[in-house]
Amino acid sequence: MTVLGTGTMxxxxxxxxxxxxxxxxxxNRNADKARPLADDGATVATAAAGAVADAEVVLLxxxxxxxxxxxxxxAxxxxxxxxVWVQASTVGVAGTETVVQLAEKYGITLVEAMMLGTKGPAEQGTLTMLAAGPADVLDRVVPVLDAIGAKTVRAGDRVGDGTALKLAANAWIASITAATGQSLAIARGLGLDPQLFxxxxxxxxxxxxxxxxxxxxMVGGDLAPQFALDGLRKDIGLIGEAARSAGVSTTLLDALDRVYAQASAAGHGAEDIAAVGTAFRRDAQ
Structure with missing residues (x-):
């Protein structure tokens, strides 16, 4: 099988x-990011077209x-x-529609398997996979999903249902991470050890x-990226677009967009999403 894109996930x-x-x-477009995988036993292709030439499954x-x-x-x-092409990139509702159209153009058999998790679960094979597409096609890629995930949730038989579920899940991730940073900052600001929260x-x-x-x-200051803050900022934008198109209020999403943007502007965009906690510091206001 072929994996196109060898970033963190x-x-x-x-x-x-x-x-x-x-x-x-x-x-990978940046070959330096793909080359280390040769030491793990992967074949490193120099072009996307060549990478998929003999593939039974292509994971995006x-x-x-x-x-x-x-x-x-x-390619x-x-x-x-x-x-079977498995679309695992978070591209939002409109982006997914574009991908579906291109798949039809090239006669590609396409399903979704959104990845819920960060760097650690990806490396450990314990992601939660949010899959969507025709059941018979998804059945063909079960061994792939089982190798990279601890469980698979089938969101529906339409490519796009997995994206919808991923957007809902990432809204939760963005919310709970920012809320944790806020509570730790309140505890610290009121003179307590934030660990007490x-x-x-x-x-x-x-x-x-x-x-x-x-x-x-946040407490320990270990902000090595498991899920980069700017990556979640991108997703928050996609979530907001989807919510507005569905008539869902974006009041909380708008606030999240501002606080993550503030942390990014302060130089934390490439760090872990836990860096959003820096936006609540007194000196960040």
Whole structure:
């Protein structure tokens, strides 16, 4: 199988596929990001078209709509006729419609498998996969989904249903991460050790493992990217567009957009989303 895009998530899932016994070809526009995977047993292709030439499954793990479109235009006609293309890039509602149209143009069999999780789960093969597409086609890629995910949620039989679920899930991720940063900042600002907030919610009805994961990063200052802040900012924009088109209020999304943008403007865009906590500091106002 082939993985197109070997950034933080793509490299992780490629390694999980290799551990699962799959023969994997990888390609990335920046070849330096793909080359290290050769040491793990992957075949590193120099062009997208060549990477898909013999693929039974093609996994798209790219940053945005433009990147997916570029790859489909470059390689869409070069895969075997029976290959299944698995769109795993977060590109939003409009972006997904564009991808579907291109798939039809090139006669591509397309399904979705959005990845819910960050760098660690991608490398460990414990992502949650949000899949969508015809059931019989999804059945063909179950071994791939099982190699990179701990569970798969089938969102529907239409390519786009997986995207819809991913946008809803990432709205939650953006909200809970920012809310954790705000609560830690309030505790600190009122003279307390911010760790006390995490201790207080632990084991209660309001507890969340994610709050502890990101809260620990905020308290300890470990902002090495598991999910880059600017990547989530991109997703918040896509979520807002989808919400407005569906008639859903964006009041909270607009606030989230501002606070993540503030953290990015302060130089934290390439750091983990836990860096949103910096936007609540007194000196950041």
């Amino acid at each position: 793509g490299a992780g899932v490629a390694r999980s596929l290799l551990r699962g016994g799959h023969r994997v070809t990888v390609w 793990t790219l940053f945005d709509t433009d990147a997916v479109v570029d790859v489909l235009e470059a 869409g006609g070069d895969a075997p006729e029976g290959a 995490l201790d207080a919610i632990q084991g209660t009805a309001s507890d969340s493992p994610y709050a502890h994961t990101k809260g620990a990063a």
